[in-house]
Amino acid sequence: MSEAVLIIGGGPAGLAAAASLADLGVEAVLVEKEPELGGTPKKYAYSKLVPDLRPAQETLAPLVQRVQGREGLRVLTDARPTAVSGKAGDFKVRLAGPAGEEELSAGAIIVATGFEHFDARRDTKYGYGIYPDVVDIRDMERMLSEPQLKRPSDGQVPQRVGFILCVGSRDRMVGNTYCSRVCCSVCCVQAIEVKEKNPSAEVYIFYMDIRTYGLLENLYWEAQEEHGVLFVKGRVGEILPRDGQLMVKGEDTLLRGPFEVPFDLMVLASGMEPGEGTVQVAELLNLAREPNGFLAPRDSHTAPLEAAVEGVFLAGADLAPKFSDDAVAEGAGAAVRAAAFLRSRAGR
Ligand SMILES: Cc1cc2nc3c(=O)[nH]c(=O)nc-3n(C[C@H](O)[C@H](O)[C@H](O)COP(=O)(O)OP(=O)(O)OC[C@H]3O[C@@H](n4cnc5c(N)ncnc54)[C@H](O)[C@@H]3O)c2cc1C
Ligand code: SF4
Known part of the structure; x- marks a missing residue:
């Protein structure tokens, strides 16, 4: 049994999930395939943001700052999962990163792999x-x-x-x-x-x-x-x-x-379309996708941030097109759901 959460994707949703877990004192690893955190708005240098026309890079920077130097939170860039085995409470995840391959254990996984244009x-x-x-x-x-x-x-x-x-x-x-x-x-x-x-x-x-x-x-x-x-x-x-x-x-x-x-x-x-990274993670974790290819929650009314696979939580634009405020809110929500899941398994 592992009490750590793996977060896949370092965009607005994944960053909010990681910061929320650090706030809750839950151990976590954040994995981002690109060299920098910040997701699609960072990668493509978005200009001014809907709804208030504030500059994107300075508006979203606090999301990245909130995950830096946090106790119990490890951040890996240029890295992505390549294989997953085990089950809820004890997933074994193989990661490929700049320092080579490594395996880690996670009790729960948050998928925040976003979208592509x-x-x-x-x-x-x-x-x-x-x-x-x-x-x-x-x-x-x-x-x-x-x-x-x-x-x-x-x-x-x-x-x-x-x-x-x-x-x-x-x-x-x-x-x-x-x-x-x-x-x-x-x-x-x-x-x-x-x-x-x-x-x-x-x-x-x-x-x-x-x-x-x-x-x-x-x-x-x-x-x-x-x-x-x-x-x-x-x-x-x-x-x-x-x-x-x-x-x-x-x-x-x-x-x-x-x-x-x-x-x-x-x-x-x-x-917006589901990206290659979302398709890859869906295959690794055996996640259901809706007819357009976005990830499908277990129940969109009662469990919108949970996958049908036990111990896997979903957040952000990998679920459907949306603005970053919704992605951030979902990241924080998925973090709470993942933390509650681990606590209930540990009998606390
Ligand atoms: C042209 C355009 C303009 C927009 N302007 C605004 C705006 O003004 N205001 C606003 O609120 N929203 C805007 N949005 C929407 C905003 O970009 C999204 O809501 C937001 O990026 C979603 O965040 P996310 O974290 O879910 O996904 P993303 O930002 O896509 O982040 C996902 C991250 O996961 C990583 N990833 C994917 N697969 C893997 C993998 N297998 N392993 C490791 N990492 C992986 C990706 O590299 C990426 O960094 C705009 C969207 C578009 C298309
Ligand atoms: S928001 Fe909907 S209606 Fe507007 S341009 Fe995009 S796809 Fe078309």
Whole structure:
């Protein structure tokens, strides 16, 4: 019987789980496959965050600080699990890390392996990966982290910037029918950032529906009313290069007519998918996945942070697309569930 918890994934969810276990005085090991902690927002240098437009790197830094130098918490980067045997209360986990292979024992495991961005090359009509000035929202986060927004092809400041929502989400042709939940709000924030950096820029958002759900609806109004971002309900069918610009062809579904307009930079709101790391851990631990490939909890109503496999707990964007505040809350929740599980097994 081991009283330690293994946490797989050092993004917002895994960091919150690790810090919460340290707060509870439970021994834990946090394993992250990348060289740095911080998850996807760190790896892709996100710019300003939904909902309050605070800079991502300084806003999320306290999550990393909370796990540093904590008693009873070991943090391993550049490492990932390669084999798991045993059962709840006494899992034997083989890890591959920079110092080679090692085996450790864990009484419980928290899976916080997060997501990957949809690869926009899979939707060929937009020319991502072919035309340098067609970028996705992940590229745009990095570009907006720079003091000035420049388009990739020639380093010029783009005057006409367009966003296309629902790329790789809500689309049967690419095989993802779910809504990625964050991209409408993220695009509103990115559009506001474009206008903040260059107030004379013309910014358009092409949408099917706007899903700035819950309290995020204010971003939709702020983008329009305070920053002059224009929203066009319609579908873009094609992007083609013409005379140093991108010609965007589509149909305005409110005005019921075709459009063909030039842009300097087009941004694809590519959605969230379960990543390779999640698939790998699901196979190692024999975890159930829902039809879109995200991890499935034992019961989404009564045990949303527990896997069907005893002793395994789940948190974050490996369960479904979500914002980082939900991922952090789930990480803390999974930590409590794992600690309670170990205590009940120890008869305390
Ligand atoms: C373009 C974009 C912009 C966004 N902007 C915002 C925003 O403004 N505000 C906001 O709140 N949210 C935003 N989000 C959502 C936010 O990124 C997620 O909610 C958050 O990253 C989820 O945290 P996580 O820890 O669950 O997953 P992740 O951040 O993906 O972290 C998971 C970690 O697990 C690691 N990992 C995976 N597999 C393994 C393995 N097998 N072994 C070891 N380690 C592994 C990964 O390397 C990664 O570091 C945005 C998302 C997108 C797509
Ligand atoms: S959040 Fe918006 S852009 Fe993203 S999939 Fe849902 S409707 Fe489309």
